[in-house]
Amino acid sequence: MSVLFETSLGDLVIDLEVEQCPKTCENFLKLCKVYYYNLNAFFNVSKDFLAQAGDPTATGTGGESIWSYVASQEEKDAAAARYFAPEIVPKLKHTHKGTVSMAVAPSVNDEKGGCGSQFFITLADNIDYLDGKHAVFGHVVEGLETLDKLNDVFTDQDGRPFKDVRIRHVIILDDPFPDPSNLIQPPSSPTRPPDNSTRIAEDEDPLATLPDEEEERIRREKAAAASALTLEMVGDLPFANVRPPENVLFVCKLNPVTRDEDLELIFSRFGTIMSCQVIRDKKTGDSLQYAFIEFDKRDDAEQAYFKMQNVLVDDRRIWVDFSQSVARLNTSWSNNPKVGLHSKERGGFGGREDLEKTRRYRAAGRSDGRARDGYGMVFEVPDDRGTSRRSKRDRNMENPRDRRRRSASPRNRSRERRRSRDRHSRDHRSRR
Template structure:
C-alpha cells in the first residue's frame, strides 16, 4: 500500500502501515484519491524536526477526514491509532497531526500530516498516529530541511504538493464516496507554481520561453514518475538507469552485413565490438545492431561520421542507443544470484548426529534412512532451484549404495 506525492522539490513515495493503523491509512489514501492534497503547501518546516502539510487553508487550522466528503457526511475527524510497535526513530516517518480546528477534536486526526526530517524523534511516540514511511525520495527531505523559513517556520518559497498518485490501494471506497474527483486547476495567484519552482524558471525570459520551459519540466517529471512506478513493480532495476553513452544503434542494414563487417568499418574510430541481431528461429538478420566503443568520445565521433553512410549498398541510420536491456539483464542476474545464495545458506537439514534424538530408538540404518527422507522433503519444500535438490539426492543415493 503506497502513494506517490509530486512536490515542488521532487517525488516522494510513501509506504503505508495499513496493518497497524488501518483507519488512518484508509483516510489518508482516500484523501489522495479525491485529490484533496493537491496544491497543499508545506506551511511549517523545521530543520531537524518535521515538515507539515495537508491543510487546504495552508495555515494549520483546516483539514477534515475523507468521511466528511462522503454522502451522507460522516465524522470530520478520526480517533488516533497509537501503536507501541512503531516509533519516530527514523527520518522520513509519516504521521497524522492532531487537529486544532475544534476543541472537541483536539486529540483527533483530520487531513494534516507531517514527515520527520531527522532521526530519534521518539518523544513524538504515543501522541501522533504513524501511518507510513518515506521509502523513495529522501533527497526531497534534504531539500526541505535546508529551505529558508521565517520566524514562524513558514518557508519563504512556496513548496506544495502538486499531485498525488495511488500506487496500491487495497481498501474499498467508503459508502457515499465521491467518484468524480478531477485534479484542481493551479491557483490563479501562482499559476506556474505547480509546474516549476523559482529556481527552474528564468524571470527574464519572455512568456513564450517560460511556457516552453514549463512544458519541458512537466514532461521530465511525468517521465520520472513513470520510471519510479516501473522500478517499484519490478519492470526496471533502477529509476535512474540510463542507456550507455558509448553504444551506437544502427538500423536499415543490409541482410548480408555481419558483426565482423561492422567492427572493421567502425574500428577506425576506436576499439569497438559489434553485434547484429538475428531471428531466433530462422537465423535471418533483423537488419539492425549495436556497436560498443571503449570511450564516449570515440562513440560521438563515429556517430557524426557514419550517420546516413552507405554500407553494403544500404544507407544506414545511426543513433545513440536507448536500450537498457543489458544493464537490466545484469541486474536481474545479480538479484537472482543474491536470492539463491540467501535461501541456500538458510537451509538447515537435520544432521545424522541428531537422528537418535529426533527418531527415538531407531537403529543406525533406520535413522540414516529417515534422515535421508527428511532432507529430501526439505529440499522439495525449501530449495529455490529444484535441479540442485535432485542432483544432491542422486549423489547421496549412489554414495550410500556404494558403502
C-alpha cells in the first residue's frame, strides 16, 4: 500500500505499514484522498535530521485528523477529537533514511495530544532519538535523490526554507480502507497554497537572468504602468490601462488659418468622419496647428494615413500619424463648442464659454461690413437687484417705436404714475 508525492524537488513513493499501523495509515490515506496535503509546504527542514510537512498553516501548530476534518465539513454541529492516539510499534524504528513518521503533538491545557496530519521524513540513518516518541508508519522506497535535494536547501534560523518546497500533488497508488460514510471528496485539487507564504515561490528562480534587451523591455513596461497609474490618480487618464484608439489620426504642422471644416472636407473622401477637431489654445483661442480626426472605420483611417502624408494644405505640408493620445476621452480638455461642462456638456472655446462668446461677437462684425473695434456692453449684465441693465449706447441705438412701446407697457405706466404722485407731494410741501 503506497502513495506518490509529487514535490517541487522531485517525486517520492512511500510504502505504508497498513498491517501494523492500520489507524495511522487510514488517516494518512484519507487525508491524501481529500487533497489535504496538496500544496502544503515543508515548513521545518533540519539538515541530516528530518523534513516536516502536513500543516496547512505551515506554522507547526495546525493540522487535524481525517475524522476531525470530516466532522468540520458537515453542516450539523458534529464534534470530533482533533487528534487520535498514536500507534507506536516498538519494532518500527527510525533506522534508515526516508523513514516516515506521524508527529505526536503534546497535550496542551485540556486538549489531549496525539497524531493529526503532520508527518516528517528522516534525512539520515540511525536517528534513535525519535524511537518511541513518534509513530513510524511508512518508508520512502523511491526518490532518495529527492531527499538529498531537500537536505541541501537553505533555511532560516527556524528551519523554514527560504525558497518554498511544496507537495504539488498526491496520488494514491493503493488504498485498502473503505471511505467513511460522511467523507466527501472535493471535485478538484486546490490551486492556491493554504498558507500565506512570503518566501520565494517554489516555481521561481531567484538567480535567473534575462538578456539585456528583455530586462530593458520589462523595466520600461513597469515604468510605463507606474506612470499610467499616477496619471489616473491625478485625473489625467480615465483609467490606467487605456489604449489609444485605432481609428483616430493625428495631423500636425497645420497652417494657423486651417479650420475644422476645412480638414473634414479634405479627409472626408476616405470615409465617414465622426469628428474633426483642430486643437486651440484655451486662453487665446489660437490654433496650436495640430488636430485629431476620428473615422468611423479603422480601414478608412489607414487609407488616409498612407494617402495624406506630406500633402499640401493651406500652403503647409502636413504630417499624419496614428493618434497616441487618450486625452480626447476626457471631455474636460476639449475645445469643441459642442462639448460643454455646464449642464450636460462641457465646452465653450477651449473649455471657456466667455471666449466662445467673444469669438462669435468678433465673427459677427458690424452691419456696415467693418469689423468691430470696440466691445461696449455686448451682453446684459445683472445689477444688484437681479435685473438686467443695458448700456446707454444700446438704448440710444434703439428704434424710437420700440422705445415708445416699452414706455407704454403697464409696468412703465405704473412707474410714471408713482413718480408723478411723488412730484406733486413735494410741490405741495414746498408751497406750505
